[in-house]
Amino acid sequence: MILGLLKEHGKETRVALLPETVQTFTDLKVEVLVEQGAGEKAFASDADYEAVGAKTVSRNDVFAKAEVLLQIQPPAEGDTERIKDSQVWISAFNPLWDTALVKTFLNKGITTFSLDLIPRTTRAQAMDILSSMATVSGYMAVLEAAAKLPTFFPMFMTAAGTIRPANVLILGAGVAGLQAIATSRKLGAQVQVFDVRSAVKEEVMSLGGKFVEVEGATEDKAAGGYAVEQTEEYKKKQQDRINEVAAKSNVVICTAQIPGRKAPLLIPKEAVDAMKPGSVIIDLAASTGGNCELTKNDEVVEYKGVSIIGQSNYPAQKPVDASRMFGKNVLNFMKLMIGEEGELNLNFEDDIVKGTCITHAKEIYNERVKSVIETK
Known part of the structure; x- marks a missing residue:
């Protein structure tokens, strides 16, 4: 050959x-x-x-x-x-x-x-190249968020007072999400994680993340471990819960994708409106539309003090x-x-x-x- x-x-x-x-x-x-x-x-x-x-x-x-x-x-x-x-x-x-x-x-x-x-x-x-490259993406997403954030990731106890740790929300607990959890925790952040697949809860918790529960998700064993489309009723409950957690987060890392389909919209404009100025959104699903409504692929969008980074090829940075x-x-x-x-x-x-x-x-x-x- x-x-x-x-x-x-x-x-x-x-x-x-x-x-x-x-x-x-x-x-x-x-x-x-x-x-x-x-x-x-x-x-x-x-x-x-x-x-x-x-x-x-x-x-x-x-x-x-x-x-x-x-x-x-x-x-x-x-x-x-x-x-x-x-x-x-x-x-x-x-x-x-x-x-x-x-x-x-x-x-x-x-x-x-x-x-x-x-x-x-x-x-x-x-x-499995997806897992390999997702490992790089999850790691790099956290590092870029930490560099962009105007506050520290870990808690510091200093003579000038105590610095509170950053709150990180990770959407999707696939390989990229799990690596993002591990890297965020190593940097000292408090981490919450959302995924429609209840089977990943144990992995999330083993890495030090808190699993965001939303009951009623549809799961399909034939999907090979991928997320699947959900009912409209579930999507409404899911959205309300994500909006609530995102508003209290300093960093949101979006990794949720469905093979062959547009990425699910998980952070609508109104959720960004409720986030604190200085917050950072890293959207790894940018190439398929993004999990955030305001994401633009390969661009950084500044919206009301929130930085929205659409990045679909972090592996090229390593x-x-x-x-x-x-x-x-x-x-x-x-x-x-x-x-x-x-x-x-x-x-x-x-x-x-x-x-x-x-x-x-x-x-x-x-x-x-x-x-x-x-x-x-």
Whole structure:
């Protein structure tokens, strides 16, 4: 197999594979072509890649010679026209949301795998890029909030008096939320957490957070641990409770998302109106509409003294470790498709391979994506 590692576009600083992970691919008899400069923003030089057996070539050569094309982001503008139907495209392209791109891949007959849809099973944990990147996001969200807040996070007892700890509200107790709880507590904040899934209460409490109870949530074991749509009655009770807690919070960190749908609105404008001047909202769901009504993706909105930070790519602010984690996930996934002699083996009998495959032979393989496409 010839694996082509592409340079990311736009503001992305990560790279899908660092040299240390490329070394393992070459040990598995996979030839690796690296686009020149692919790792420079993650502090990996072309010489570093060549030292572990990769070849650094032009972008044109990667597209011309590689059997498998790998990057983190969806294809850059014009790249879908360059991908041949004999090639395999691997990235994280959010197929439940970007159905137009899925249809383009489908019509061209390109085999594609979207790493953000790796099944969330015990066996697939070592391949789960969402969990890895959410860890970075939860950590960074708290650090940015602490830097932006005009008060301290921890309680201080000084000769000048006692400084009260910050009150932090975290919406969503997935991986990002749990990391945000842990980091907030390490910094000395008081933390309250809301999630519609009652099963996460024990994890929240084990990290030192207080779970905000709202009775009557709908839960679906078939949702693979994700949140699901709720009834209107529950949404009303939920909103009243969140508004009440948010008004007393110095920091709100929003992490709640539903795959393939717009992020749930949890902090409406009237809730922001009731917050204290100087408060900070960090919205990790900004790329899918945001949990806060006033969020703008990749922007900081100042509203009545409240800072609303829409940030959907914190991992790019920690490119070395984020790339390291991402690359290990990719390696563990691709091992399922590498034969003994380094050849490409698309084993669709494997539930992880099949579940992550979006399009192949002009068919949609992922059932969740297929259902979304059929309803649009």
